[in-house]
Amino acid sequence: MKKYAPVFLLPLTLAFTVFFVIPFLGGLILSFTEFTTVDNAHFIGFDNYIKAFSGDSGFLNALWFTVKFTVVSVVTVNVLAFLLALLLTKPLKGVNLFRTVFFLPNLIGGIVLGYIWNVIINGVLSYFGVDITFSANYGFWGLVLLMNWQMIGYMMIIYIAGLQSVDRGLVEAAYIDGANARSALWHVTIPSLMPSVTICTFLTLTNSFKLFDQNLALTGGAPGKQTSMLALDIYDTFYGRIGWQGVGQAKAVVFFVIVALIALVQLYFTRSREVEV
Amino acid sequence: MNKTVNKTFWYSLLSVVALFFLLPVVIILINSFKSRFVIMAEPFSLPLGESFVGLDNYFSGIKASGFFKAFGISLFVTVGSVVSIIICSSMTAWYITRRKTLVTKLIYFAFVFSMIVPFQMVMYTLTYVAVKINFSNPLGIIFIYLGFGAGLSVFMFSGFVKGIPREIEEAATIDGCNTLQTFFKIVFPILKPTTVTVAILNAMWIWNDYLLPYLILGSKYKTIPVAVQLTMQGAYGNVDWGGFMAMLTLSIIPIILLYIFLQRYIIEGVLSGAVKG
Numbered sequence: 001m002k003k004y005a006p007v008f009l010l011p012l013t014l015a016f017t018v019f020f021v022i023p024f025l026g027g028l029i030l031s032f033t034e035f036t037t038v039d040n041a042h043f044i045g046f047d048n049y050i051k052a053f054s055g056d057s058g059f060l061n062a063l064w065f066t067v068k069f070t071v072v073s074v075v076t077v078n079v080l081a082f083l084l085a086l087l088l089t090k091p092l093k094g095v096n097l098f099r100t101v102f103f104l105p106n107l108i109g110g111i112v113l114g115y116i117w118n119v120i121i122n123g124v125l126s127y128f129g130v131d132i133t134f135s136a137n138y139g140f141w142g143l144v145l146l147m148n149w150q151m152i153g154y155m156m157i158i159y160i161a162g163l164q165s166v167d168r169g170l171v172e173a174a175y176i177d178g179a180n181a182r183s184a185l186w187h188v189t190i191p192s193l194m195p196s197v198t199i200c201t202f203l204t205l206t207n208s209f210k211l212f213d214q215n216l217a218l219t220g221g222a223p224g225k226q227t228s229m230l231a232l233d234i235y236d237t238f239y240g241r242i243g244w245q246g247v248g249q250a251k252a253v254v255f256f257v258i259v260a261l262i263a264l265v266q267l268y269f270t271r272s273r274e275v276e277v
Numbered sequence: 278m279n280k281t282v283n284k285t286f287w288y289s290l291l292s293v294v295a296l297f298f299l300l301p302v303v304i305i306l307i308n309s310f311k312s313r314f315v316i317m318a319e320p321f322s323l324p325l326g327e328s329f330v331g332l333d334n335y336f337s338g339i340k341a342s343g344f345f346k347a348f349g350i351s352l353f354v355t356v357g358s359v360v361s362i363i364i365c366s367s368m369t370a371w372y373i374t375r376r377k378t379l380v381t382k383l384i385y386f387a388f389v390f391s392m393i394v395p396f397q398m399v400m401y402t403l404t405y406v407a408v409k410i411n412f413s414n415p416l417g418i419i420f421i422y423l424g425f426g427a428g429l430s431v432f433m434f435s436g437f438v439k440g441i442p443r444e445i446e447e448a449a450t451i452d453g454c455n456t457l458q459t460f461f462k463i464v465f466p467i468l469k470p471t472t473v474t475v476a477i478l479n480a481m482w483i484w485n486d487y488l489l490p491y492l493i494l495g496s497k498y499k500t501i502p503v504a505v506q507l508t509m510q511g512a513y514g515n516v517d518w519g520g521f522m523a524m525l526t527l528s529i530i531p532i533i534l535l536y537i538f539l540q541r542y543i544i545e546g547v548l549s550g551a552v553k554g
Contacts, residue, residue, distance in 0.1 A: 001376060004456040008372035012365040012427050013384060019424030020391050023399035023406055030402065038405045084294065092287060100540055101295045104302075107532050107543070109485025111502040112525055115509065116301050119308070119522075123320030149301065157548055199551060210395050213487045217506065234397045235488075249401060256398040263393040 031249040036242065048250035058225050059251050062233035069140065069229065070208040073147045077204045078197070081152045085159035086185075099160070103153035114217020117146045121218075132219060139219040139227035146214055151207065155200045162196030163189070202266040210259065230255050302529060309334050309526045313519030330519065335527070338520030344527055347504040354415055354490070354500060355483045358422035362430050362479050363472055365423060370434030371464055375443075385435065391428035396488065404492045413493050421493065422483055430475045433550070437471040438464075470549075477539075477546035484532075501528045 026038075031048055035041035052059050084102060088095045105113065121142050122131045132138045166189055174184040212231035215221070221228035221236065228236065234255060237248035308316050310324040313334065322328065339345065373381035407413050407421060441464070449459045465472075487502040494500065496507055505524060509516065536543060 001372075001456050005372065005376075007457065008368045008460075009381075009384070011361075012369045012423065012431070015365075015420050015424035016388070016391070016427045017424075018406065018410075019403060019421045020394075020399065020427070021387065023402035024391075024394060026402040026406075027399055038402070087287065087291060090287060092284065092291075095291075098291050098295055099544075100536075101298050103544060104533070104536065105298060106547070107481060107536055108529060109487070109502050111485075111487045111506050112528050115505065115521075115525060116305055119316075119320060120301055120304060122317075123304075126317070126320070149298070153298070154547065154551075157544055158551055161548055161552075203551060212397075213485075213502070216487075217509075231395070231397055235400070238401055245401065252395075252397045252400070256395055259395050260393050 027249055027252060030246065031253045032246075034243075034246045036245060041246075044246070048246040049254070051244075051247045052250045052254065057237070057247060057251075058228065058233050059230075059237075059254075061225065062228045062230050065136075065140070065227065066209060066211075066229045069143055069147075069211075070205060072144050073151070073208040074201060074204045076144065077148055077151045077155055078200055080148060081155035081200065082159050084152065084156045085163055088156070088160055089163045099153075099157065102156055105150045106154040108150075110211075110213025111217045113146060113150060114214040117142060117149070118218050121145075133222035136223060136226035139222070142218055143211075143215065143227070146218060147208060147211070150214075151204055155204065158196050158200050158203075159193070162193045166192050198266075198269050202262070202269075206259065206262060209262065305522055305525050305529075309519070309522035311519065311522075313517055316518040316522060334519035334523040337517060338523035338527070341517060341520050342504045342508050342524050343499065344501075344504065344524060347499045347501045348531075350415055350494075350498050351484060351500040354418055354422070355480055357416075357419040358426065358483050359476050359479050361419060361423050362426045363475055366427055366430035366475070367434045367465060367468055367472065368460060369427075370431045371438050371460060371468075373431075374435045374438040375446075385431070388428045388431040391425075392432060396425075400488070400492065407493050413495075415494065415498050418490060418493050421489070422479075425489075426479050426482070429550075430479065433471055433475055434468065437468060441467055473542055474546040474549050477543055478550045481547075 030038065030041060032043060032045060033041035034044045034047070051057060088099055108116075118132065121138070125131050125134070125138065130138075132142050170188050170192070171184055174188045179187065210231055211229055212235070215227070215229045215232045216235075219227040221232055225233065225236070230251075234248055234251045237244050237251055241248075304321065307324060308320060310329060310331065311322075311334075312324075312328045312330045315322065315328045319328075324330070369384070373385050403421070403425075407417065411417070412420060445463060445467075446459050449463045454462065485502060486500075487506060490498075490500045491503045491506070494503070496503075499507060505528060508521060508524065
């Protein structure tokens with residue numbers, strides 16, 4: 001087996017090293033340098049990080065906007081997806097057709113999705129003589145609406161799978177013990193759905209937090225940069241502000257650290273659940 | 278009696294929700310048949326009388342954006358990347374799961390680590406490397422997707438390999454198979470469920486991806502999302518809305534067609550990807 005190691009490992013590890021490991025380490029190093037092209041980078045210590053958090057960098061605004069958006073999206077998407085899943089696990093004919101329809105938006109790419117909603121939201125707002133770039137609030141709720149449209153169907157199928165694996169015997173036992181539908185839901189069904197809740201919460205959390213395409217297509221950050229989320233702000237710093245490439249890279253490192261922390265918390269939750277089961 | 282009233286209620290509720298999910302797509306479709314001058318003024322009117330322009334928008338939209346070329350490039354990049362990801366990451370995953378050494382453990386750890394790194398972290402340096410070594414073309418981007426998509430795919434394949442009993446492979450070796458034959462004749466067919474999942478997850482990601490092809494291929498080899506974004510960006514407010522609606526419609530149609538035929542696989546693939554990832 002050993003002599004076949006190059007055949008099995010080399011193609012993937014090579015592509016992975018050149019297009020992931022080197023860019024990753026390079027990015028880490030570049031965040032401590034000032035550069036306009038990579039070749040003229042020189043070391044400046046933590047200056048980029050200090051600049052990234054300074055008033056005119058837009059990073060803290062983007063962070064706050066992203067956090068608000070993420071919290072609202074996680075709650076709305078999960079509540080609505082769960083309610084839909086409850087509806088679709090009722091003994092009704094044709095529920096599969098509805099499931100298919102609800103899942104559809106998830107397959108459409110972020111750019112196309114963003115423009116679909118751009119047209120619709122601007123169409124509605126035009127009756128009031130404004131458009132989505134009129135106020136950051138419009139952009140915020142537009143993004144929430146879009147995110148719900150895209151993610152509800154996806155989370156719904158996870159909740160449906162969870163609901164279908166809930167032990168029917170437990171639910172029936174609760175009914176025999178005198179529980180009504182609501183308390184059976186609260187005390188039996190939902191507790192045994194906790195694994196699905198964890199998965200869905202973290203999926204919507206990371207997807208909302210890292211959102212880029214939809215943000216670019218729906219508002220492009222307008223008005224001003226008020227509706228720029230982190231990913232878009234980092235992109236704009238790299239490609240829209242000459243001499244700020246190092247700051248962009250520093251922001252990207254901070255972004256990575258936050259995303260990694262979320263992933264670690266998720267790992268902790270999933271692990272502790274496995275021990276329980 | 279009560280039961281039928283209930284049923285009617287649930288069906289009406291589901292239908293209203295289904296309308297919310299379908300309406301955005303339908304509005305775009307309807308607008309693609311309307312004269313470009315009325316779309317923004319009356320986005321919710323029907324294409325009746327003078328506002329109906331037949332397929333005119335499709336001709337102008339396809340011509341302005343080079344839609345068919347973009348479709349071809351998207352298809353080439355997606356199929357090429359998915360096929361190479363499947364072959365290379367299943368081989369690597371099997372090898373590093375079966376032969377535990379310090380090196381293979383390290384490789385596995387690096388792949389898993391890459392899953393939590395957001396694209397913005399490596400965006401700038403990756404583009405720099407790709408341009409430097411002349412990989413900024415449709416063939417080159419396949420290797421980039423191979424490197425970047427390796428993490429999740431290796432993770433999912435090795436999760437599955439762990440559950441396959443070794444005895445089957447040992448029997449094949451005794452029967453005279455070398456390692457390559459054992460893998461492709463015995464192991465690879467067993468991996469099929471994971472192969473389908475990995476294929477669907479990567480295809481959805483790569484087909485809809487915007488930022489990487491925009492940075493690497495630019496306007497020279499536009500994929501569909503890049504073509505959509507550049508049409509808007511390049512118009513500077515002077516947009517041919519009719520052509521744009523036609524383009525949005527055309528980019529959704531292939532996805533819906535594929536979804537109709539592969540619905541079961543897509544939903545199952547996304548579901549198991551969510552649960553394991």
